[in-house]
Amino acid sequence: MTDLSVANSANQPVFDVQTIRRDFPILSQQVNGKPLVYLDNGASAQKPLAVLDAMDRYYREMHSNVHRGAHTLGDRATTAFEGARETVRQFLNAHSTREIIWTRGTTEAINLIANGLAPRLNPGDEILVSRMEHHANIVPWQMVAERTGAKVVPVDVTPEGELDLDAFERLLGDRTRILAITHVSNVLGTVNPVANLIQQAKARNVLTVVDGAQAVPHYKPDVQALDCDFYAFSSHKLFGPTGIGVLYGKASLLEEMPPYQGGGEMIERVSFEKTTWNTLPYKFEAGTPAIAEAVGLGAAIDYLNGLDRAKMEAAESTLLERANQLVATVPGMEVIGTARKKVPVMSFKIAGLHPSDIGTLLDQQGIAIRTGHHCAMPLMDFYGVPGTARASFAFYNTLEEVDQLFAALQKIQRLFA
Known part of the structure; x- marks a missing residue:
């Protein structure tokens, strides 16, 4: 997987995503024959061995x-x-x-x-x-x-x-x-x-x-x-x-x-x-x-x-930046919510696709996201949508997982184009 490690002045990793992922045993499993890519952290985050x-x-x-x-x-x-x-x-x-x-x-x-x-x-x-x-x-x-x-x-x-x-x-x-x-x-x-x-x-x-x-x-x-x-x-x-x-x-x-x-x-x-x-x-x-x-x-x-919070926040910002960069690679994809200051959460829709269909098709590729109104119906009404697909990232996610999400979205979009 892509390394998101951040090094200190002695060039020693102080935020090593691969080491951190080993603290979360659930992340090592396969879902539908694919390595799990867990991007539903906004609904519920995974638990480290310490917990x-x-x-x-x-x-x-x-x-x-x-x-x-x-x-x-x-x-x-x-x-x-x-x-x-x-x-x-x-x-x-x-x-x-x-x-x-x-x-x-x-x-x-x-x-x-x-x-x-x-x-x-x-x-x-x-x-x-x-x-x-x-x-x-x-x-x-x-x-x-x-x-x-x-x-x-x-x-x-x-x-x-x-x-x-x-x-x-x-x-x-x-x-x-x-x-x-x-x-x-x-x-x-x-x-x-x-x-x-x-x-x-x-x-x-x-x-x-x-x-x-x-x-x-x-x-x-x-x-x-x-x-x-x-x-x-x-x-x-x-x-x-x-x-x-x-x-x-x-x-x-x-x-x-x-x-x-x-x-x-x-x-x-x-x-x-x-x-x-x-x-x-x-x-x-x-x-x-x-x-x-x-x-x-x-x-x-x-x-x-026990983690370096500043490095953790920087790693999460990098994940969101990569996701934002890849939006243009999926025709018809629109991000809902482009605030100047955000945590790594991306709600989106794709023209011609229902959010629940996007979630189901991603799950078949081992990728877990959330779909629906997210217990925020007044906000959905404001945007004139019944719901969105939502990918929410945590510090244990990797750049490779972001790439896998968008590769899967491209595949889904081609199937229904």
């Missing part, structure tokens, strides 16, 4: 429920579980682990926020979102708006797939109470200027919620520098296990919000006369948590911390 081993070790050596066990295994499990929380805190640069809430993923995190902020909303209040949002950052706000009489107000995007900043400034008004914005679009790859948006929102005392699901695989966010009120992401897009995610929230806001679910762990004392809530972060973590998954997420972050 698989950490979860296996947890189940083999320390499995127990956390916090309440008066025995050695309980202590081990609790230490690993809370250690993972501290790893996430450092990853986000949160002020305290009290601000790190375990959820099932970004979707549950945003639902938790929306329900928790509902008491702040009154009829006529506005919740600002963009037209490029994932359904997970639209539907919970619609549900809360219906209950409270508030209104969800969409901010348009430009034909290039960037947020219309003039429209944003016009819509950010006296009735705006919440700004819920994606850091990176799952369809377009667009990186939104969230720091600037947050700054403008704060000037009007507007609460800010950032969907970071597509950002964290490519960037290490700093929530204190951003000064966002809430930030959410999912483990499985960050090379960790499914079934767990993270909600960061400023402690002062989390303290004010009511619990999202009731049950064990989230209580201080229960009686039939009155129940009192546990302290942060446990107030929002009812029931037995996803302990092994938290351990796995911690291991995924530790793995990423």
Whole structure:
């Protein structure tokens, strides 16, 4: 395969894609008789051995429920579980682990926020979102708006797939109470200027919620520098296990919000006369948590911390550059979303071909992409398409795999020309 290694001053590789690929055993298999080319990382990224081993070790050596066990295994499990929380805190640069809430993923995190902020909303209040949002950052706000009489107000995007900043400034008004914005679009790859948006929102005392699901695989966010009120992401897009995610929230806001679910762990004392809530972060973590998954997420972050992030980002940029260069080699191919600042995501259509047919034919050649509306129907409506094909790259992909994708697209296009 084509080498994407980046060398240091001593001419020794510090980002060697071939070595890194050996950390991801799933990538070595064949699909339909062809070597797997996995380009569906925006939907769910693959897991390194470090994650698989950490979860296996947890189940083999320390499995127990956390916090309440008066025995050695309980202590081990609790230490690993809370250690993972501290790893996430450092990853986000949160002020305290009290601000790190375990959820099932970004979707549950945003639902938790929306329900928790509902008491702040009154009829006529506005919740600002963009037209490029994932359904997970639209539907919970619609549900809360219906209950409270508030209104969800969409901010348009430009034909290039960037947020219309003039429209944003016009819509950010006296009735705006919440700004819920994606850091990176799952369809377009667009990186939104969230720091600037947050700054403008704060000037009007507007609460800010950032969907970071597509950002964290490519960037290490700093929530204190951003000064966002809430930030959410999912483990499985960050090379960790499914079934767990993270909600960061400023402690002062989390303290004010009511619990999202009731049950064990989230209580201080229960009686039939009155129940009192546990302290942060446990107030929002009812029931037995996803302990092994938290351990796995911690291991995924530790793995990423062992890589040179700047070199990783440079390698991913090279993949996107190669893909952009090859678009012209496929007649009728059109890229949806050409923002100036993007992560390595390419949504596209080919004249005369349905996206699902493209995906099926690529799969026959061992190439995995995503097709459909990508849980972003308002964005599809904006572009006047039912869906797109989407190739999303990660640092373990190679230039050769990009070439294989376009060679396969050329073959498909010739078949239907």
